[in-house]
Amino acid sequence: MADLTTHIGNLTLKNPVMTASGTFGFGLEFADFVNLEEIGGIIVKGTTLHKREGNPYPRLAETPMGMINAVGLQNKGVDYFVEHTYPQLKDINTQIIVNVAGHSIEDYTACAERINALEKINAIELNISCPNVKEGGMSFGTSCPMVEKVVGAVRKVYDKTLIVKLTPNVTDIAEIAKAAEHAGADSVSLINTLMGMAIDAEKRKPLISTVTGGLSGACVKPVALRMVWQVAKAVKIPVVGLGGIMNATDAIEFMLAGASAIEIGTANFIDPAITVKVAKGIDEYLERHGFKSVKEIIGALEV
Amino acid sequence: MADLTTHIGNLTLKNPVMTASGTFGFGLEFADFVNLEEIGGIIVKGTTLHKREGNPYPRLAETPMGMINAVGLQNKGVDYFVEHTYPQLKDINTQIIVNVAGHSIEDYTACAERINALEKINAIELNISCPNVKEGGMSFGTSCPMVEKVVGAVRKVYDKTLIVKLTPNVTDIAEIAKAAEHAGADSVSLINTLMGMAIDAEKRKPLISTVTGGLSGACVKPVALRMVWQVAKAVKIPVVGLGGIMNATDAIEFMLAGASAIEIGTANFIDPAITVKVAKGIDEYLERHGFKSVKEIIGALEV
Amino acid sequence: MKKYIIDFCVSSNEALGNNAILLKLKAPGQMPEMRPGQFVEVKVENEPNTFLRRPISINYVDRSKNEMWLLVQKVGNGTRKLGELKAGDTLNCVVPLGNGFDTSAVKGKKVLLVGGGVGVAPMLMLGATLKAEGTTPTFLLGARTKDMLLEQDLFEKNGQLYVTTEDGTAGEKGFVTNHSILEKENFDKIFVCGPTPMMKAVAKFAKSKNICCEVSLENKMACGLGACLCCVTETQEGHKCVCTDGPVFNINELAWQI
């Protein structure tokens, strides 16, 4: 067996496979199918300062090789997480990472501060795709100054590994990643969902309650891979790659493009045991190609 | 039969189905499969001022429900078009539209001027996804000031219908569309290809010579539909919708989202007779739902 | 209940009326525990237009043959593809999912099971389970027309069967809520699965008579595991997942305007 250990800043992962926020619950939902301790890291549901009900139903539309969701960050709030969920997770022997979301800088910092106090949580993933309610509703992640502001503010209150999750709905993803790096991020993860839309032609109605929503799944892989490649060339911090990873080959492609670790999202819905299969598949690939460590394939694309 | 006539500025199309540039050659390549005169409009291959050899092979990679191409605007130049191709096309009884590309504003204007002189060509589609070689290689279509400059310059020399084709690789497509409208475009068409990438994991090499390329096909439909919807709300000029249209239902979705006409691209490769099938399918839909004219469904989405 | 990902082997695929099929699936090993009202998420293979799994109720479990039955109505690409399955083919299922019906306090009580269209599917397993537990249920099934009534013979084996058809071709003419049995007998509990308007009509009736009533919802699902939060329904306590908090809900929990 090859050495699958990889690093995201100070964070050590036993293998590069993590779960994408919002697609794996808190991990416990999948415990019947996989040994959670065989997963490199579990990134839990997006958590906000206050409880959120999320968007009205319908929240889901299927698209060619993908899906659009409009969950809208439904969650019970950080206090509930700290009091009720964290105790159930803290003894799982893998990295548990909290995905932190918000609609103002104060939301983000307050939430990050609460998580900072949790002993067994060594990293947060900052979801900056959320609309900035105070500044006109544009997503935090779409402008460099806003990225610097929110990341800088969280950096001040959070002293463990800070991963910033980027939205792909931008003109120049490399510039955004550099802004996050500059503001103190230890890593960037990408991509969050592409903004998409689906229509029921017969009923002449949108298929989801919010009209537009987040596209994910196999269909987004080419875009995600391109962005990971562009970002990995632009920044010095480690990159976490995701978007449409359905199998080990896909995961390896992201690592070749420059990702130090990967996340699996929508694929969990199609095969709830996919995470450990991907970890095994990466190992097989490394063995077959004579690599001793997974680190040898990070950014190993020959161009 | 319902009335399928639609308008793009001063241009009248007998039905809303056009062909996307670069996917239908000059139309003649498909004459064995469809009666070209049953197509609403034929948008021919991207044409530049000077002959271009395009990118090296390989130029194509298949992706989940899509493909990436890196043709790189291979074409024989506008003079060849005027002298050799135009004579073959001018008596086809449908709208023939030339897709004009360039790497500097002078390229665009010189090319548009030549086409302006052709009696039977009533419109051009300005492809502003090309890199602006003089200003650092960023695509013309990714910043509002550059869009205004190039569209404004072409507007001065071209007096028939000017359709501006937008790239989807931007943060705010509605702003870009408004810039094109402001600079005098009669219409905007969208989307051009999403920038994507594909890797051969076994060989650890990119699958296309240019590493990244343009993603098209069914997989991009949700993103395209969302952008058409956003743009149709933002501008007053007619919108032409495309991106992943594979059948009549897809085409109808784009029209419901606000498109006055649609283009079919990659689907021509899978079914060379798809254009006329889509036109017939739209007609059937209109009949089934009791619409007298296709104009009734433009922007008819109920939200 | 522990969940599994299982490659079932198709024993048979029978075409029924109303564009429906009855799939009998053999478990390769021990058949998991499952309760009436639970469902499976099936993976549709060889179908480019079906990306996600499809939720299908457990219609019946025949432990003697180690078989699970699914009653599927062909409405789109995924279900049509299931219609093409042949004996010997494999069908991958995540099973069992959801809460199931609450049968804990019905012993010796008068129980009515109402099914509409393909919503009859979970009622067969529910009826058979109740009967095995000593409570013979009454079934009331509704359909547009005679040919759309499914599995009548099987229901009859497990209790008294009444039917309604909208066109009067079988049983009483009209909707299930018009059936005379509802006036003739006094039921202690009603279980319903079918189109939403039908479920709401029955729920309204139950509420007016103060009868305990459970309905099985069919929201769109991605994961079926309570992870994606796509399948929510509005309840008295806010959004709840139909896949884990449901699909069965007591009507008093829901935010239905009835």
Next chain:
Amino acid sequence: MKKYIIDFCVSSNEALGNNAILLKLKAPGQMPEMRPGQFVEVKVENEPNTFLRRPISINYVDRSKNEMWLLVQKVGNGTRKLGELKAGDTLNCVVPLGNGFDTSAVKGKKVLLVGGGVGVAPMLMLGATLKAEGTTPTFLLGARTKDMLLEQDLFEKNGQLYVTTEDGTAGEKGFVTNHSILEKENFDKIFVCGPTPMMKAVAKFAKSKNICCEVSLENKMACGLGACLCCVTETQEGHKCVCTDGPVFNINELAWQI
């Protein structure tokens, strides 16, 4: 030549060695005109991972049975799916595509047809056509090992057959370019289809002997119609489309460094 989109009906699908299959396809109406070296673009159904059509050479046309043959090696998702086709299934093809081999000036000349691996496919139709036109060809087929040689019996019917295998299990041991027949006989024209290194080796030989040589290329294709410009190869006159200017090229046209 006029092109058609045709739903062929599979008459038979025979498994051959080397992971290959021989598909015999019946035309529902009149079989179109086609030339040796031309190809079809097949639509692979029920395969989520195959979005574009797949180009496959015309292996043979049996006009007595109104059948077109395709010889397909299973290398990926699309070709594997073709391997699952059964008699009676439909296969949608765009046909005929490409230029085909130039057989105009070979009458009475000594002609060598070289095929490697599944590249033998177009050589059968070419050989049969030449023979029918009165020019009995010589075939030289190469493979890694004996079991990978395809359709030998059919080639033998149309001309003299020589083979090489890399492991010596059939014919002469080595590559086609090592075969003694190349030294023994003087050929006027050579046609080649196979892996690129093999085609280049034969081209080099032909060039050195000043023999007219045509090769059939297998670039990746999207449209097959000269519309997308994805399939280009470098030629003396710049980029040319393999799907319309080829797939057959005279080696002097190409920009090969040989």
